[in-house]
Amino acid sequence: MASNRFGNIFTITTWGESHGKAIGVVIDGCPAGLPLEEADINAALALRSPGLNPYTSPRKEADRAEIYSGVFEGATTGTPISIVIFNKDADSSKYEPIKDLLRPGHANYTYLEKYGRFDYRGGGRSSGRETACRVAAGAVARKLLKEEGIEVAAFLSQVGSARMADPIGEEFASLRQSVYANPVFCPDPHTAEAMMKLIEAAKDRGDSLGGVVTFLAGPMPTGLGDPVYEKLEANLAKAMMSLPATKGFEIGSGFQSVEMTAFQHNDQFIVQEGRVQTATNYAGGTLGGISTGMPLIGRVAFKPTSSIMKEQKTLSTEGKEAKFALPEGSRHDPCVAIRAVPVVEAMLALVLADAVLMNRCVRVKR
Ligand SMILES: Cc1cc2nc3c(=O)[nH]c(=O)nc-3n(C[C@H](O)[C@H](O)[C@H](O)COP(=O)(O)O)c2cc1C
Numbered sequence: 001m002a003s004n005r006f007g008n009i010f011t012i013t014t015w016g017e018s019h020g021k022a023i024g025v026v027i028d029g030c031p032a033g034l035p036l037e038e039a040d041i042n043a044a045l046a047l048r049s050p051g052l053n054p055y056t057s058p059r060k061e062a063d064r065a066e067i068y069s070g071v072f073e074g075a076t077t078g079t080p081i082s083i084v085i086f087n088k089d090a091d092s093s094k095y096e097p098i099k100d101l102l103r104p105g106h107a108n109y110t111y112l113e114k115y116g117r118f119d120y121r122g123g124g125r126s127s128g129r130e131t132a133c134r135v136a137a138g139a140v141a142r143k144l145l146k147e148e149g150i151e152v153a154a155f156l157s158q159v160g161s162a163r164m165a166d167p168i169g170e171e172f173a174s175l176r177q178s179v180y181a182n183p184v185f186c187p188d189p190h191t192a193e194a195m196m197k198l199i200e201a202a203k204d205r206g207d208s209l210g211g212v213v214t215f216l217a218g219p220m221p222t223g224l225g226d227p228v229y230e231k232l233e234a235n236l237a238k239a240m241m242s243l244p245a246t247k248g249f250e251i252g253s254g255f256q257s258v259e260m261t262a263f264q265h266n267d268q269f270i271v272q273e274g275r276v277q278t279a280t281n282y283a284g285g286t287l288g289g290i291s292t293g294m295p296l297i298g299r300v301a302f303k304p305t306s307s308i309m310k311e312q313k314t315l316s317t318e319g320k321e322a323k324f325a326l327p328e329g330s331r332h333d334p335c336v337a338i339r340a341v342p343v344v345e346a347m348l349a350l351v352l353a354d355a356v357l358m359n360r361c362v363r364v365k366r
Pocket of ligand 1: 105106107123126127128129131243244245246303305306307308331333336339340343
């Protein structure tokens, strides 16, 4: 299986499966001299952990990262950073009864068609567990971005019909604090309340809901991203859509832009606080694939969690009609978009860290 690597200069290669001994990530291209400790990574992993609150899966999973290389005396050395997370909650016996069934909404059908084999004990490489490696690497990327003065954030902005408007002029530190202080990672308490009600009702029905995660970065420098295949928004789209359960990506006004005229949509240039800015930010912080210096803003849509408690029709791997029901005591995460929030933030950090490093070789210094 190819394609476990992401990025150009700041690259990550992730490995491992949900029910294997461990999962991990190798980060290559991280500059030397970045202060880094396991605690930095574990703080980020704690946010992605299931069992965090009643709105995510009840599985208790104390992820702890161990750094095996690339760090000496509390700082990166410029050599590959190898991070390992041992799997502690790998009870695979409950998968036995469903091992010969195609799982609705899951990847085992396509895996079997493609590879002819599938590790039925979990989602294999398509498992949400793989995203822990991205979060670990994202914590390193986030530290690198801080050195550049760039902050990243993500939050749950919509679940079903409960949605909040984009925050305007919010300080990143306080925004991020209010996101992670809330059980559904939504910074607006009223929307969060409505989301919780919807999620609880779906959980009681044994069903699940989708959600939208909004991401933001700022203050942004101008010039990140290349004009053609490495457009900043193209790399963000790939980063986000490479996450499991994603169904949509938007930058700036996104799909709403089709309902606007150019006169409404064009962001008009102004001078504010002594620098060029735009009066609006429908572009979402890029023009021609290159950052404008305005905040980067986009959204990622996550489908309703596939594993639900309701019985569903399916086929066996032999093609016979069958009923699919999750085994007793299975995990049921009624809205996977909640746990996706720190993962989206990590992917944003990875794309930007790579873009920052790529930008160091674009023109002659004058
Ligand atoms: C952080 C995260 C955690 C996930 N956890 C679950 C889960 O507990 N149950 C589930 O059915 N799907 C979960 N998923 C989604 C599935 O992995 C995904 O829907 C499945 O592999 C099929 O892939 P696709 O939806 O991209 O087509 C998770 C996704 C993410 C991003």
